[in-house]
Amino acid sequence: MNKKKLLIILTLAALLVAYFVFDLGNYFSLDYLKQSQTTFTAAFAENPVQAVAIFFLVYVLVTAISLPGATILTLAAGALFGALLGTVVVSFASSLGATLAMLASRYVLRDSVQKRFGARLSGLNQGLEKDGAFYLFSLRLIPLVPFFMLNLLMGLTNIKTRTFYWVSQLGMFAATLVYVNAGTQLAAINSLNDIASPGLLLSFVALGLFPLVAKKVVSVFQNKKVYAQWAGQKPKKFDRNLIVIGAGAAGLVTSYIAAVVNAKVTLVEAHKMGGDCLNYGCVPSKALIKSAKLATQMRHAEHYGLDATEPTFSFKRVMARIHEVIKTIAPHDSVERYTGLGVEVLSGYARITNPWTVEITLNTGETQTLTSRSIVISAGAKPVVPPLPGLDAVGYVTSDTLWDEFAKLDAAPARLVVLGGGPIGCELAQSFARLGSKVTQVEMAPRIMMREDQEVSDLARNALTRDGVDVLTGHKALRCERDGERKFIVIAHEGLEQRVEFDALLCAVGRVARLSGYGLEALGIATERTVITNDYLETIYPNIFAAGDVAGPYQFTHVAAHQAWFAAVNALFGDFKRFKVDYSVIPWATFIDPEVARVGLNEQEAREKGIAYEVTQYAIEDLDRAIADGTAYGFVKVLTVPGKDRILGVTIVGEHASDLLTEFVLAMKHGLGLNKILGTIHTYPTLSEANKYAAGEWKRAHAPKRVLAWLGKFHTWRRG
Incomplete structure (x- = not known):
């Protein structure tokens, strides 16, 4: 702590001590004032x-x-100066x-509080940054909330000083007026209860609802402004309650x-049907992983007492099996199924022409x-194709196209380069x-x-290397070259270039939201890497929503x-009640x-966010079932x-880690701690x-050592 902060703390402490030691509170009593x-x-x-100046400074x-x-x-102030001047x-x-109280709290306490509790306060900070004026105004209007405590708490947040001042000036005005006016009748006041009567306090509470009403009124005006350019185009009647664009996970569930x-809903x-997950992502990749894993188990069958082969x-x-798996699951997401559920499914391209109208080219x-009264954009995402010179000349596949392209091959590519x-x-x-x-994996990051x-990355790299992948980290792809039928990618590491020959090139450097072709630009709907939405998944138009990969922030099917x-729910019932999306517990x-x-958090994120934590780790190599299965590796x-x-947060590395994680997801979602998990019977x-x-x-790490020591003495005594 620096000297200035220490001086401020000592000064405030001295003034508080003097206040109570010298019983200065008597000078701030109703009896003393009347006398x-x-x-x-x-x-x-x-x-x-002079009297006003001295009073002002004391106040x-x-x-x-x-x-x-x-x-x-x-x-x-009311008794001395009258209602107006007072x-x-x-x-x-x-x-x-x-x-001044808020600034003192901010200078002395905010940095340390934000450092320790930054993650927990992030939501409050964001809320105050966005709606801080309404939030503070609402609290200021309710005298049941101690103003001095509110000053100190606001100092711990990032609310702007000028916002705090003018909102406080406006928010405390009603209470100031009431109390000053009461002071003009000082002779009739025998206790503060004559002012702070239940009826009056209830009036203040009712007054505190004003910001909510004001916020609604402001929202109405904002909506009018947003929809102003579409004046006269809103239909008096709607063909649908909801139109959903895109039949991936988000669109299907919506x-x-x-x-x-x-x-009455139409899905376009x-x-x-089924989007990326069914056709290009989760389903085909897991089918491929299973076949590849079985091949490896055959090679290492000696671990199970069998002959390796x-x-x-x-x-x-x-590849045919992969397509058969897709075909088997496809009915779950099919047009027939959703039509049977009551959804109108249209095959075609949808373009939003105004906030309530969708033009569909079948x-x-x-x-x-x-x-439609409401529209949900769930257009998904597509693979990123890096702008490498010569890429088109050598040809490439992505996680979307490889399933069809590789299905044409008689054998797996002899030399495969994976970017990403x-x-x-x-x-x-x-x-x-x-x-x-023979796989060469190129990654620009370290x-x-x-x-x-770091330990997870190292373990993953070792696992890939054991299976024959040449993992090149810290290597940047520069360009692709062709020499007759031979194809090369040129990569650089620490300034040195290297040519890697390949038969197939797979681009797996990420996915980007599909943002074009839906009329977003004409409507002025903001986009960056995704469609910009608020906490309710609304775009700038409260009746147009976005969900799934096109909205982010996570590109997971779940x-x-x-x-x-x-x-x-917000699209259909948002006029009555809206719900903020909860991202508090996201597994992957x-x-x-x-x-x-x-x-939740891993160590890397906890350190970056300044969140204090303890680490508990259990090595799966000691687990009986893992030993029996020959999968005794990894950790929780x-x-x-x-x-x-x-x-x-929890990180699990090992066999069926994704399944094991579910117990911790449930525990975090419902506030259950490790003691509850320990007290649960596991088969x-x-x-x-x-x-x-x-x-x-x-x-064991948190066992009460003193209690156990005394128990040891107790049992020794019991033995005689």
């Missing part, structure tokens, strides 16, 4: 400017130091004093919910125009290496899976389905072998609040026992 009213009135009559000092007595001083003096003095509540999809297989049959060539070290790149690199490809802790509920997994699964790592069993022998043993490790 001295004649004296004060005479002093004001003799020199009004500012009392409120700035947060001393008791502001209420009595407000009454005194209200003016107190209004400015109270606002100035409150601002449509399903709308149909369940008997809304230009290509394949090099698997012989048809790559075409492997795949048959016909055009259909529909109006994220989850998609790692999963596909390992799988194709296990199926016989390590693969950069969002995970998050898209999660958002879909909020999009559907990378399906390499061993799997990597995580929920749990981050908790220091000294407490409350879970901040033996199962991999899920790893979760219980991790909780047990935490318990």
Whole structure:
């Protein structure tokens, strides 16, 4: 702590001590005020400017130091100066004093509080930044909320000083007026209860509802402004309650919910039902991973007491199986199923022409125009194709196109280059290496899976390397070259260029939201990497929503389905009640072998955010079932609040890590700590026992040592 902060703290402490030691509170009592009213009135009559100035300074000092007595001083202002002058003096003095108290709290406490509790306060900070004026104004209008405490708490946030001042000036005016006016009748007041009566306090509470009404009124005016350019185009009647654009995870779930509540809903999809997950992502990649894993298990069958053998297989049959898996799951997302649920499904391209109208160019060539009270954009995302010179000349595949392109091959690509070290790149690199490809993985960052802790990245790299992947981190792709039928990618590491020859190039450097072709530009709907929405998934138009990969912030199928509920409910019932999307507990997994699964914070994020944590780690190599299965590797790592069993985040590396994670997701969602997990019976022998043993490790580390020492003495005494 610097000397200035220490000086301020010591000064404030000295003033508070003096206040109580010298019993200065007597000078801020109703009895003293009534007894001295004649004296004060005479002093004001003799020199009004001096009296007002001294009173003003005393009032500012009392409120700035947060001393008791502001209420009595407000009454005194009415008694001495009358209603008009008293209200003016107190209004400015109270606002100035409150601002000084807020600034003192900010200077002395905010940095340390934000550093320690920054993650918990982030939502409050964002809310205050966006709606801080309304929030503070509402609290200022309710005297049941101690003003001095509000000053100190606001100092811990990022609210702007000028905003704090003018809102305090305006918000405290009603209470100031009431109390100053009461002071003009000082002789009739025998206690503060004569002012703060239940009826009056209830009036203040009712007055506190004013900001909510004001916010609604402002919202109405904002909406009018947004919709002004479309004046006269809003239909008096709508063809649909909801139109959903895109039949991926978000669009399917949104449509399903709308149909369940008997809304008239139309779902528009230009290509394949089921979106990326079914056709290009989750489903085909997991089918590929399974085949590749089985091939590896055959190669290492000696671990199970069997004869190891090099698997012989048809790559075409492997790819055919993947397409068969897609075909088997497809009915779950089919036009027939959703039509049966009550959803109108149209195959074609949708373009929003105004906030209530969608023009649909059907795949048959016909055009259909529909109006809807609400619209949900769930157009998904597509792979990023890096702007590498020569890329088109050598040809490439993405995570979307490889399933059809590789299905034409008789064998897996002999030499495969994978650009990207994220989850998609790692999963596909390992799988194709296990199926016989010589895989070179190129990642520009210093390590693969950069969002995970260093030890997780290292473990993932070792796993890929063991399977034959040449992992090149810190290498930047510069260009592609062609020499006759030979194809090369040129990469650079520490200034040195290297040419890598390949037969196939897979771009897996990320995915970007599909933002064009839906009329967003003409409507002025803001986009960056995604469609910009608020906490309710609304765009700038309160009746147009976005959900899924097109909205972010997470590109996971389960998050898209999660958002879909909020999009559907807010679109259909938002005029009565809206719900903010909850991202507090988001799990995800990378399906390499061993799997990597995580929920909440890891150590890397906790350090970046300045969040204090403890680490408990259990090595799965000690788990009975893992030993029996030949999968005794990996760990369960749990981050908790220091000294407490409350879970901040969990990372699991190992066999079926994504399944094991669910118990921790449930615990975090419902506020259950490690003690609850430890007290839960887990079937033996199962991999899920790893979760219980991790909780047990935490318990042992927090055992009450003194109590155990005394118990040891107790049992020694009992033995005689």
